[in-house]
Amino acid sequence: MTDLSVKLGRLTLKNPVTVASGAYGYGAEYLTLYAPSLLGAVFLKGITPKPRAGNQPPRIVETPAGMLNAIGLQNVGIEGLLKDKLPALQGIEGCFIANIAGESIDEFVQIAEALENAPNLSGIEVNVSCPNVRKGGMAFGVSAKATEAITRAVRKSTSLPIIVKLTPNVTDIREIARAAEAGGADAVSLINTLLGMAIDIEKRRPLLGNITGGLSGPAIRPVAVNMVWSVSRAIKIPVIGMGGVRTWEDAIEFFLAGASAISIGTAVFQDPLSPLKILDGIQKYLEKNSIDSIKHLSEYLKKD
Amino acid sequence: MNLVTTEILKTNEVKPGYFLHDYNAPLMAKTSEPGQFIHVRVAAGPHPILRRPFSICSAKEDRLQILFRVVGEGTHLLSKVMPGEKIDIMGPIGTPFKIEHKPAVLIAGGIGCAPLYFLALRMKEANIPVRFYYGARSVSDLPLHEEINAIAGELNITTEDGSLGKKGLITDVLPDRLTQDFAVYACGPETMLHALKKILDAQGISAQFSLENRMACGVGACMGCVTRTISGFKRVCVDGPVFSSDDVVI
Structure with a gap:
């Protein structure tokens, strides 16, 4: 029997396949297709203290083997999450993780505290990496000092496991990962999207209402694999790898690079069933190669 | 809403660059209403990564029909598929027209x-x-x-x-x-x-x-396809695609 369970600090997932924040709404949007309990975890849409309208459209542009998005954290706010979205998940089994985004340390603390006794929540992902908002977001995630301070503050205000989501738009992502570790994170997740831009050459205008956006999808996978590889050897806490995972082969690459779990985002749009197909492929790969636990995959590149 | 990989029954280029496709989709055809759309996967590989939304053009018995114009890479790929081949479609999606019983x-x-x-x-x-x-x-x-x-x-x-x-x-x-x-x-x-x-x-x-818009998820999850309305941004995929003209800001 292959062991697919993974430990992310105090959080245990039944399997290492998760869906990324922003791609899966508030956990109920894909319910008619399959049960979220089949997944290791579902990262819910990023939440701010107050509801946010988000950015001016157009918000998405397709790019070579990927897409740019500039949603701008449109969300229902903490109250909407607690009053509508989490109750809608009542009775639905699954490991649901909230993603929180503040414009200040106080706001992060405020959301974390509000979620303390929220039903149906297994953890908190601290979003210091959104590239599409003016205040907060990536502005924190490019600073090791701010990342550590926010992580520490959230750590103190919740008993839930916390995962810090990192931006790739930095000089050395290992520094930021070390700061999250020092601040008390149970795990880190990376990479959020790469800052990008696309221009309409006929109208001679940016294609996104926000001008710039975040690049995701298969196009960014090699960048993500490299960052997962370098971060996983710089810190002791587990890494959730993401960035262009579309097939089970892609997922295996991330585990070999050092990821304990993986997250699927853009590929869910192409095939909502891809998380289940990827999980199945991982299982078959492990069986075929007589590897009895997913945890062993990260050992292969250790010596390099 | 269903997600199926099904057979293409018929393709017909009704005017240069305009295609009618008939898909075998009994369950979807039965539940489809005018104004709703299906979200069609256009590539097996990593590019183009996004599905394409198309209004349902008719739905009768086992057949679901769409009409599309070749405007870019995705629709070009779709125009090349042949009867007998398989296609991955999701739907029906969205708020349909409300049929009023007057002329x-x-x-x-x-x-x-x-x-x-x-x-x-x-x-x-x-x-x-x-x-x-x-x-x-x-x-x-x-x-x-x-x-x-x-x-x-x-x-x-x-x-x-x-x-x-x-x-x-x-x-x-x-x-x-x-x-x-x-x-x-x-x-x-x-x-x-x-x-x-x-x-x-x-x-x-x-x-x-x-209304139409570029979409990513097509199920209301990603907030990518919003349009301006008098009560803020609304998702074209599930809040629409049919809106009251009083609500939309065009």
């Missing part, structure tokens, strides 16, 4: 005829009189005008180059008074809906507009 005025611009053709079919079954207004750049951009002519009580055509019907824009030939006695339904380019909204607003009546 209908349907206003279509170009490819916007697709959901209105489906609507006219359903209205014919319900014995609702239909006046169809259909405009495009040229006769080659009026892919379903013969089919529409066969079912609508009245069909008025305009083309910008005068190659069929009256020369001009469809919004120039609408009845002088679109009164409350009619229910108005429209789908077309933003410029057409903009002009139409002005006319409607001036007369103090509202219509149902079917």
Whole structure:
């Protein structure tokens, strides 16, 4: 029997396949297709203290083997999450993780505290990496000092496991990962999207209402694999790898690079069933190669 | 909403660059309503990564039909698939037209005829009189005008180059008074809906507009396809694609 369970600090997932924040709404949007309990975890849409309208459209542009998005954290706010979205998940089994985004340390603390006794929540992902908002977001995630301070503050205000989501738009992502570790994170997740831009050459205008956006999808996978590889050897806490995972082969690459779990985002749009197909492929790969636990995959590149 | 990999029954290039596709989709066909769409996967590999949303053009027995125009990479790929091949489709999705039981005025611009053709079919079954207004750049951009002519009580055509019907824009030939006695339904380019909204607003009546937008998830999860409304950004995929003309900000 292959062991697919993974430990992310105090959080245990039944399997290492998760869906990324922003791609899966508030956990109920894909319910008619399959049960979220089949997944290791579902990262819910990023939440701010107050509801946010988000950015001016157009918000998405397709790019070579990927897409740019500039949603701008449109969300229902903490109250909407607690009053509508989490109750809608009542009775639905699954490991649901909230993603929180503040414009200040106080706001992060405020959301974390509000979620303390929220039903149906297994953890908190601290979003210091959104590239599409003016205040907060990536502005924190490019600073090791701010990342550590926010992580520490959230750590103190919740008993839930916390995962810090990192931006790739930095000089050395290992520094930021070390700061999250020092601040008390149970795990880190990376990479959020790469800052990008696309221009309409006929109208001679940016294609996104926000001008710039975040690049995701298969196009960014090699960048993500490299960052997962370098971060996983710089810190002791587990890494959730993401960035262009579309097939089970892609997922295996991330585990070999050092990821304990993986997250699927853009590929869910192409095939909502891809998380289940990827999980199945991982299982078959492990069986075929007589590897009895997913945890062993990260050992292969250790010596390099 | 269902997600199925199914067989392409028929493909037909009805006008250069305009394709009708028939898919074998019994469950979807049974539950589809005019105004709803299906989200179609266009590539097996990593590019193009996004599905493409298409209005359902008709749904009968086991068949679900879409109409599309080749405008870019995704629709080009889709135009190359052949009957007998498999296709991955998700749907039906979205808020459909609300069919009112009074004489209908349907206003279509170009490819916007697709959901209105489906609507006219359903209205014919319900014995609702239909006046169809259909405009495009040229006769080659009026892919379903013969089919529409066969079912609508009245069909008025305009083309910008005068190659069929009256020369001009469809919004120039609408009845002088679109009164409350009619229910108005429209789908077309933003410029057409903009002009139409002005006319409607001036007369103090509202219509149902079917909007389009680029989409990622197609299920209301990603917030990528929002449009401006008087009550803020709304998702075209599930809050629409059909909106009241009073609500949309065009």
